[in-house]
Amino acid sequence: MASSSSAGEEAPPTRIMIGVNESSIRGYPHPSISSRTAFDWTLQRIVRSNAAGFKLLFLHVQIPDEDGFDDMDSIYASPDDFQSMNQKEKIRGIHLLQYFVEHSHQLGIQCEAWIRKGDPKEVICQEVKKVQPDMLVVGSRGLGPFQRVFVGTVSEYLVKHVDCPVVTIKRKADEAPYDPIDD
Amino acid sequence: MASSSSAGEEAPPTRIMIGVNESSIRGYPHPSISSRTAFDWTLQRIVRSNAAGFKLLFLHVQIPDEDGFDDMDSIYASPDDFQSMNQKEKIRGIHLLQYFVEHSHQLGIQCEAWIRKGDPKEVICQEVKKVQPDMLVVGSRGLGPFQRVFVGTVSEYLVKHVDCPVVTIKRKADEAPYDPIDD
Numbered sequence: 576m577a578s579s580s581s582a583g584e585e586a587p588p589t590r591i592m593i594g595v596n597e598s599s600i601r602g603y604p605h606p607s608i609s610s611r612t613a614f615d616w617t618l619q620r621i622v623r624s625n626a627a628g629f630k631l632l633f634l635h636v637q638i639p640d641e642d643g644f645d646d647m648d649s650i651y652a653s654p655d656d657f658q659s660m661n662q663k664e665k666i667r668g669i670h671l672l673q674y675f676v677e678h679s680h681q682l683g684i685q686c687e688a689w690i691r692k693g694d695p696k697e698v699i700c701q702e703v704k705k706v707q708p709d710m711l712v713v714g715s716r717g718l719g720p721f722q723r724v725f726v727g728t729v730s731e732y733l734v735k736h737v738d739c740p741v742v743t744i745k746r747k748a749d750e751a752p753y754d755p756i757d758d
Numbered sequence: 759m760a761s762s763s764s765a766g767e768e769a770p771p772t773r774i775m776i777g778v779n780e781s782s783i784r785g786y787p788h789p790s791i792s793s794r795t796a797f798d799w800t801l802q803r804i805v806r807s808n809a810a811g812f813k814l815l816f817l818h819v820q821i822p823d824e825d826g827f828d829d830m831d832s833i834y835a836s837p838d839d840f841q842s843m844n845q846k847e848k849i850r851g852i853h854l855l856q857y858f859v860e861h862s863h864q865l866g867i868q869c870e871a872w873i874r875k876g877d878p879k880e881v882i883c884q885e886v887k888k889v890q891p892d893m894l895v896v897g898s899r900g901l902g903p904f905q906r907v908f909v910g911t912v913s914e915y916l917v918k919h920v921d922c923p924v925v926t927i928k929r930k931a932d933e934a935p936y937d938p939i940d941d
Binding site: 620 | 804806807811892926
């Protein structure tokens with residue numbers, strides 16, 4: 576055992592930031608397959624039984640919905656209505672984070688979770704700079720080379736631009752929906 | 759504690775492959791700064807006190823030296839002389855691996871180490887396919903955008919082409935020699 580090493584449990588926990596988003600098919604509050612894959616991988620391969628050695632930081636970035644398509648059935652008559660729309664969106668995000676926070680608590684792993692608005696790749700870069708995690712874990716839809724050209728991936732951008740080590744967890748083939756944009 | 763979870767210690771250890779090479783300034787058997795940084799990061803941030811939960815797989819790829827510059831002081835009079843050159847090169851590689859294996863043993867972490875010849879990025883891809891580690895850790899010289907264009911990096915190639923999650927550990931600025939090619 577390495578209990579006498581400098582990497583012992585007296586050291587502050589390893590802080591792992593995990594980027595999470597909602598399922599594009601099922602919507603809020605369901606996490607996307609790639610978010611769940613990234614979370615499960617972190618638990619099974621890294622944290623393992625050493626719950627006290629790690630702290631998980633869940634970041635959910637909401638993309639501002641300029642068209643308001645998410646609220647097609649709402650009527651906007653005053654600025655307050657838009658306010659309430661933003662509020663609803665935020666509540667959805669909180670319910671998404673609940674999934675990850677509850678699971679972490681059940682396993683006795685310290686965690687924090689928060690929501691930001693903006694372009695996911697830029698916001699994640701900013702948050703990494705501010706929060707300084709030891710490592711960033713992000714899921715990836717595992718696009719083929721053809722789709723990659725048009726869609727690009729947040730994860731590829733992050734590997735290049737983020738200061739801390741980044742782990743991209745690709746989905747297994749059998750978890751991928753027919754259309755990889757659905758997630 | 760997560761002892762009751764499915765990620766408990768009864769699960770097989772997480773197998774982490776670490777690509778290691780020799781220092782380009784000091785030569786064999788000294789590991790490069792980026793190899794040591796990748797190794798130390800793995801111990802401190804991932805393995806921590808959980809030695810039994812991990813197995814480290816050290817892969818050293820030797821680039822075939824067609825010019826024989828490493829053996830400027832040797833005289834080649836027969837095919838056997840080249841044989842002995844290859845042998846010497848291999849012994850140097852073994853001494854490099856000794857550094858990592860001895861450190862792992864001192865910490866009670868299971869490990870394996872081996873040498874392959876060829877183009878590092880291609881060989882690492884092949885070995886990942888064969889060995890199927892849970893994760894690959896590689897160091898990076900942390901080249902600036904200018905040098906990156908000309909030099910390229912093994913780590914960028916691996917992130918794109920390797921099947922398992924890849925972590926690239928960049929060197930801290932204060933560990934970088936003046937010329938980033940020196941390592």
